[in-house]
Each structure stands twice: as structure tokens, then as C-alpha cells.
Amino acid sequence: MSETSQSESPHSEPAPRYSPLHDVHVALGAAFTDFAGWQMPVRYSSDLAEHHAVRTAAGIFDISHMAEIAVDGPDAAAFLDAALAGQLSAMAVGKAKYSLILNEQGGIVDDLIVYRMADTSFLVVANASNRFAVVDALRARVAGAGAFAVELDDRTEQIALIAVQGPASEAVLAATAGLAIEGLADLKYYAWGSGSFGGDDLMVARTGYTGEDGFELYAPVEHAAALWSALTAAGEPLGLVPCGLAARDTLRLEAGMPLYGHELGTSIQPVQAGLGRVVVTDKSAFVGRDAILAGPPAGAPVLVGLAAEGRRAARAEYPVYRGEQLVGEVTSGALSPTLGHPIAMAFVDPAAAELGTVLDLDVRGTRIPATVVPLPFYKKEA
Amino acid sequence: MSAIPSDLQYTAEHEWVRLDGDVATVGITQYAADALGDVVYVDLPKVGAALAAGSIVGEVESTKSVGELYAPLDGEVVEANQAVVDAPETINSDPYGDGWLVKVRVASTPALLSADEYRALIGE
Numbered sequence: 001m002s003e004t005s006q007s008e009s010p011h012s013e014p015a016p017r018y019s020p021l022h023d024v025h026v027a028l029g030a031a032f033t034d035f036a037g038w039q040m041p042v043r044y045s046s047d048l049a050e051h052h053a054v055r056t057a058a059g060i061f062d063i064s065h066m067a068e069i070a071v072d073g074p075d076a077a078a079f080l081d082a083a084l085a086g087q088l089s090a091m092a093v094g095k096a097k098y099s100l101i102l103n104e105q106g107g108i109v110d111d112l113i114v115y116r117m118a119d120t121s122f123l124v125v126a127n128a129s130n131r132f133a134v135v136d137a138l139r140a141r142v143a144g145a146g147a148f149a150v151e152l153d154d155r156t157e158q159i160a161l162i163a164v165q166g167p168a169s170e171a172v173l174a175a176t177a178g179l180a181i182e183g184l185a186d187l188k189y190y191a192w193g194s195g196s197f198g199g200d201d202l203m204v205a206r207t208g209y210t211g212e213d214g215f216e217l218y219a220p221v222e223h224a225a226a227l228w229s230a231l232t233a234a235g236e237p238l239g240l241v242p243c244g245l246a247a248r249d250t251l252r253l254e255a256g257m258p259l260y261g262h263e264l265g266t267s268i269q270p271v272q273a274g275l276g277r278v279v280v281t282d283k284s285a286f287v288g289r290d291a292i293l294a295g296p297p298a299g300a301p302v303l304v305g306l307a308a309e310g311r312r313a314a315r316a317e318y319p320v321y322r323g324e325q326l327v328g329e330v331t332s333g334a335l336s337p338t339l340g341h342p343i344a345m346a347f348v349d350p351a352a353a354e355l356g357t358v359l360d361l362d363v364r365g366t367r368i369p370a371t372v373v374p375l376p377f378y379k380k381e382a
Numbered sequence: 383m384s385a386i387p388s389d390l391q392y393t394a395e396h397e398w399v400r401l402d403g404d405v406a407t408v409g410i411t412q413y414a415a416d417a418l419g420d421v422v423y424v425d426l427p428k429v430g431a432a433l434a435a436g437s438i439v440g441e442v443e444s445t446k447s448v449g450e451l452y453a454p455l456d457g458e459v460v461e462a463n464q465a466v467v468d469a470p471e472t473i474n475s476d477p478y479g480d481g482w483l484v485k486v487r488v489a490s491t492p493a494l495l496s497a498d499e500y501r502a503l504i505g506e
Contacts, residue, residue, distance in 0.1 A: 031416065046474070047445045048420040246419055246446045311423040315448065334445050335422045364441075
């Protein structure tokens with residue numbers, strides 16, 4: 001028996017970072033994994049039980065490894081329009097937007113959630129693995145353009161991020177002792193509201209990475225453990241369980257959500273990953289604009305969803321064939337816990353990307369037929 | 383801390399072996415099952431297959447990862463556990479009992495680890 005785990009982390013750093021909730025996870029008996037140099041819970045009990053809890057009730061995740069970068073100043077909106085792919089200046093205060101930061105070649109440096117905190121204040125949330133790449137790129141873009149009156153502050157170490165996801169999550173937050181959130185029931189998807197916990201301010205956003213209704217709570221690290229305990233105490237009667245990164249990965253895959261290093265990368269243009277809508281080209285100049293307007297080279301691979309039968313799942317980097325012709329490579333794959341059959345995302349030749357096309361997944365030497373299907377694989381009931 | 387029954391023998395690839403006369407029952411250890419997470423697919427060698435110690439003879443897959451099953455000894459498969467193929471989660475719930483994988487008629491005396499040696503190997 002020897003295990004070849006799907007790689008989550010592009011590299012391991014010699015000195016691991018620990019979440020402000022690390023002791024809580026240890027006490028809960030979590031198994032840990034390295035994610036971009038952070039020791040994070042991969043599971044507490046069972047990947048499948050945690051996955052199903054989020055689909056049917058609620059799950060609580062520690063995602064404090066994610067990077068929070070505050071962008072403040074009179075030119076904050078104009079700066080983000082120039083630095084990112086979206087038109088953040090058009091976003092109202094109180095809203096959130098999924099965005100991308102591109103390189104000059106139009107490739108994806110990272111995907112981001114950007115929150116507008118005030119007219120001249122934004123919070124940019126980046127992947128842990130890209131924290132320094134994003135901070136460096138943003139700093140270079142402030143300096144490069146020269147004229148932006150904006151300050152950047154990497155607050156990753158000061159902010160704990162707890163996600164509560166699943167159909168019961170609103171009820172969990174409403175029942176949490178000491179947690180007050182303005183207008184919780186009216187908070188829209190991709191919006192945030194102010195809250196307080198134990199007398200201190202926190203930010204509550206209706207965002208997530210699971211395909212379910214849910215919230216992400218940005219709190220000072222000092223209060224992380226108490227907030228986790230209060231949420232858990234309120235949530236347990238409603239079916240909430242702590243969830244690790246393994247469940248997070250199968251949940252996001254079912255929801256067709258990309259993961260940097262798998263579906264996204266610096267040599268992949270947004271349109272290839274089905275994210276063309278995220279790029280606003282009819283705004284003022286932004287990094288990557290010329291390359292985006294030129295588009296990727298003819299025949300550049302495109303991202304598709306693949307569904308197969310049986311129980312053997314293709315994994316990242318497995319080859320995809322059409323007949324005897326190699327047409328692509330799997331980026332993520334698993335036996336879908338919700339759907340009960342294997343699913344995968346893959347970059348394939350555009351000629352093989354049409355819905356309904358039957359391709360073959362090479363699962364360690366065995367060809368398994370898989371059909372090109374629309375993404376997402378799973379969509380919550382409206 | 384995972385269970386390591388003292389009456390079994392082990393391999394460095396995290397299989398356990400229970401010798402009963404010349405028939406060995408083989409499974410994967412709780413440590414291996416815990417590391418994999420929820421097992422969702424098992425591929426076992428067929429009855430009659432000749433195994434060579436150290437060769438890859440099957441697969442154990444979880445939602446998260448894939449583990450290869452190595453033959454712990456030389457011999458011939460006399461029984462494969464269909465119940466575990468049908469309900470792979472048995473490997474997580476009862477790795478040393480109902481979660482056994484194959485029974486093998488042993489061709490030569492295998493060199494295996496004791497429970498203490500295996501415990502030392504996995505650092506518990």
C-alpha cells in the first residue's frame with residue numbers, strides 16, 4: 001500500500017505556518033495537510049460525511065490561510081480597475097465580486113474575491129499559494145503606474161477566516177451566541193455586512209467555495225477560537241460539522257469552481273477556463289488587456305466538465321484521449337460524493353470540447369469513457 | 383494513534399498479514415486507511431492469480447487519493463473479498479476484520495515486520 005496524494009500545494013516551506021485555530025483543530029482530532037506551507041485540517045472524521053453535511057445541513061471550515069490584502073486610498077477603485085480584470089469601480093459598497101489578476105500575457109496570476117468596504121476602501125482575498133505573488137504584483141502595479149494614491153496592507157496574519165457553508169448556515173449564524181449581524185436574512189449572495197462578536201467588529205460575507213448558500217466570517221485572530229466555538233455550539237443541533245480541505249475540494253469540484261494550480265495558471269487565459277465573463281475589456285487600460293483582446297492562440301485548450309460511470313475517478317494530470325488521439329489532460333477529478341459517479345475537469349482540444357462528446361480518461365492504463373457535460377456538475381436547488 | 387494488533391505481521395507498504403497454516407489473509411492497516419480517507423473504490427487481484435512479493439496487485443482509492451496495493455508475499459490468491467469491493471468503506475470501519483482484501487496460499491515463508499517494528503516504522 002503506498003499512497004500518491006493529489007497535490008494541493010505547489011511547494012512545501014521548511015517552517016510551516018499555523019492557523020490561529022490550530023489548537024482547536026488538534027483538540028478536534030483533525031488530520032492535517034500542508035497547503036501552500038500552512039498546516040491545515042484535511043479532515044476531522046470522514047471526507048464524505050463532511051461533504052454530505054455541507055450539502056444537507058452545514059459545515060464549518062477554517063480557511064485562515066487565505067490572504068487578505070486591504071487596498072485603501074482616494075484612487076483605490078481606479079487602481080483596482082487598472083490592476084485587475086474586472087471593473088471594481090462599478091461595484092457598490094457592501095458588495096463582493098469574483099475577479100482575476102492577470103499578467104501581461106493575459107494569464108491568470110490568481111483568482112480573487114474583492115469586497116468594497118467603502119468608497120475608497122477594498123479588501124482583496126487571494127489564495128494562500130499566491131499570497132506573495134498577488135501582493136508583489138499589486139505593489140508593482142502601484143509603483144508602475146506611479147499616479148495611484150493607494151496603500152496596500154497585507155492583513156493575512158491579523159485576520160482569521162471561518163466559512164460556514166450549507167443550507168442551514170443562515171440559521172447557524174442567527175443562533176450563534178454573541179454574534180450580531182446587521183440584516184443577516186436580507187444579506188444577498190456576493191454581499192457583505194458588518195457584524196460584531198463579543199463586542200468586536202467583524203465582517204460577514206455571503207460568499208463561499210462549495211456551491212451552497214453560506215457565509216465567510218472575517219474576524220481578528222484573537223477572537224477566532226471563541227467564534228469557532230460559538231458557531232459550533234449553535235450549529236451542532238442543526239447538523240453542522242467541522243470540515244477539512246478534502247471536503248472543500250470535492251464540494252468546489254462538484255460546483256465547477258476552479259482551483260489555482262489546477263484549472264487556473266499563469267499560462268492560461270480566462271476564456272480558456274470559462275471565465276471570459278470576468279474580464280471587462282471596455283474599461284480603461286488594465287494589465288493583460290492587449291493579450292486578452294488578441295485572445296489565446298488558435299487551438300488553445302479549453303476547460304470542460306467530464307462525467308463517467310462506475311467508481312474509478314480520473315485525477316489531476318491523467319491524459320484524455322479521443323480514440324487514439326491525445327486531446328487533453330485532467331485538472332481535477334473525484335468520485336462525486338453527491339452524484340455518485342466520477343467527475344472531472346480537464347483542458348482539452350477545442351475540437352473535442354463540444355457537449356456530448358465522448359472522450360476516454362486514461363486511469364492508470366485503463367481507458368474509461370467520459371462524456372463532456374455542462375459545468376457545474378452540481379447546482380443547489382433555487 | 384491507530385490500532386496495530388500484536389497478533390498480525392506487517393509490511394513497510396502498510397499491509398497487514400494474518401498467517402493461518404499456509405493461507406495468509408491480507409488487508410491494509412488502519413494507519414493506511416486513515417491516511418487515505420474514505421475508501422470509495424477497491425481493485426483486487428482475481429482468484430488464481432499468482433502474486434510476487436513486492437509487486438503491485440491492486441488499488442485502493444479514496445475521494446482524495448489513490449493507494450497501490452502491494453503483494454506482501456509470494457503465493458496464489460484463493461479468495462478475494464467481494465464484500466469489500468461492494469462496500470469499500472468497510473476498509474475504514476474495520477480494516478483488520480471485515481475489511482480484509484485477499485487470502486493467499488503462501489508459496490514461501492515471507493519476511494514481514496512485527497507489530498512493534500511496524501509501530502516504529504510509522505512513528506507511533
